Amino acid sequence: MKAITRVTLFFFIIVSVITSFSMPVVMADEKEVLSKELSTLYRSARKVISVNQKHINDASIGDKGLSGKAVVDKAKENYKASTGADLNLATNTQAKEAMLSAVNDVMDEAQELINESGVGFKGFLPAIFARQVATKFTSKMDGKIKIKLTAPKKYVRNRANRPDKWEHKTIESKFKSSSYEKGLPFFENTTVKGKPAYRYILPEYYSKSCLGCHGTPKGEVDITGGKKEGGVLGELGGAISLSIFE
Ligand code: HEC
Incomplete structure (x- = not known):
């Protein structure tokens, strides 16, 4: 084997070994x-x-x-x-x-x-x-991938669905901003409770069918026995949040 081929092969093996160890799940x-x-x-x-x-x-x-x-x-x-x-x-x-x-x-x-x-x-x-x-x-x-349905803090009914810090920040500063493109997901590499994760969150909006429970008048009791949020058509009502851990 020529020296150059051997060197190439050597590097190829090293690179393969390194990447196979450091390769994330996805x-x-x-x-x-x-x-x-x-x-x-x-x-x-x-x-x-x-x-x-x-x-x-x-x-x-x-x-x-x-x-x-x-x-x-x-x-x-x-x-x-x-x-x-x-x-x-x-x-x-x-x-x-x-x-x-x-x-x-x-x-x-x-x-x-x-x-x-x-x-x-x-x-x-x-x-x-x-x-x-x-x-x-x-x-x-x-637990390698998590999915969750959450909502803007003021609209959360079930405490189990409360947004965490990152979700809250994304909802308030991005999804609610008038310049943010409607329906566009936001994603970045960040953390979940200190653990590195790729996070992805997709905004969802109230349609007519949601308003019987989440609409107006605010505080009125809906069919489920819960209180209506006072939401309006097209308003940001929730978000699907995904975390992919490394
Ligand atoms: C029949 C009443 C009803 C209708 C219609 C309804 N919801 Fe809800 N929604 C609820 C209840 C009750 C909960 C709390 C569920 C739980 O305990 O996890 C909830 C929870 C949610 C949540 C999770 C956050 C939270 O508040 O706990 C989102 C997001 C949401 N609804 C969005 C919608 C959207 C969007 C629609 C329309 C496409 C809709 N809902 C239609 C009653 C309703």
Whole structure:
């Protein structure tokens, strides 16, 4: 072997060894793609619940046909409708499978509750579904990736959904700024409780369907027994927050 070839080979081996040790679970730009895919999938699944809310609340029907499998299939359809492409399970398979499996488990566990005939409102709402899916997803990922539905501090109903410092800062200084482009996610490498993480947060706005509970008059009791926030159409109402740990 020529000396030059040997030197090249030597460097190649050194570089490979170093990168294989320091390689994070997911590479940097891949993290943005994965965050987008996971947040879209999360919303696609939650949409199945919001579209079926009346059906779920119907006291005259028993079986709602919303098994784990049915909701996963429908979530994939919604995903395709919103992105124009099938969910790609060839990359970051574990994380996307974990999300689908979390959706499946939450629905399977909700069967008794949602299929009870004779009961109208059952408290099974998109945000409750989203919180349960988030908890299951995070545990399936061993905490390596976390997802959370949060909201502007003044609009948080469930303390478990309160924004942390970084989320609060991003919501108040970026999402609420009039110059911030509507719907644009914000992401950066920072920390979560001191641990280095890639963080990604996507703003969400109140649509008409939200205002029956989150709208006006502020303080009026809604169907869930909670107090309306006084939110208005198009106002920033929440955010999906993801953390990918190194
Ligand atoms: C039927 C009433 C109802 C409707 C309709 C509704 N929500 Fe909620 N929302 C709730 C309740 C109750 C909670 C608290 C859930 C929990 O305990 O985690 C909640 C929680 C949330 C949260 C999590 C933060 C928090 O306050 O705890 C966000 C974000 C949110 N809703 C946004 C929306 C948006 C956006 C829509 C419309 C697309 C919507 N909601 C429609 C009742 C509703």
